Amino acid sequence: NAGVIQTPRHKVTGKGQEATLWCEPISGHSAVFWYRQTIVQGLEFLTYFRNQAPIDDSGMPKERFSAQMPNQSHSTLKIQSTQPQDSAVYLCASSLAGTGAETLYFGSGTRLTVL
Template sequence: DARVTQTPRDKVTEMGQEVTMRCQPILGHNTVFWYRQTMMQGLELLAYFRNRAPLDDSGMPKDRFSAEMPDATLATLKIQPSEPRDSAVYFCASGSGLAGGDTQYFGPGTRLTVL
């Protein structure tokens, strides 16, 4: 049963600390997306990759957020330094990238709380 995995599932940290979220896409998928979900903004795209190359990270605050794909089985989203307004659920999703509109499969999300 192929699925996207994310760690940690929940994270509580203090303002100013570094936070790293990890995602393992479905084996063979070549597109990876990071979304953030908040009550106020809903679901919004932060960044996405195709074949490990970043295609768009315009949704991400560049001064504190960074996203990478060190290899095809790992995507990371890092926040440094974290702020209370970063509190949200962060989802990773992957897709086969075979065509536009291919189905994205979501991980369980990381709920981040910044105190």
């Protein structure tokens, strides 16, 4: 079991450019969560999918952030017109069914740096 796979590990963009982050959940897991981690804010919830359907995107800055899960083996987080304040580690996690009692398994994260 390879665990949750996130690519790329590091991404550097210029202000105003687009960034796409990829996540491959653990095989057989039907829930995928996205978080943003900064020293100041800690782990901020962004969005989550269950069985590929978006369940809650209340943490997403609506204007520039979007997430998709086109199939059960991957999810993407897209940030348009990146800003310096978007610099953070973006963590993807998966769980078996997303029904509350389960363990989240995190990927290694994508460190986004916006210059």
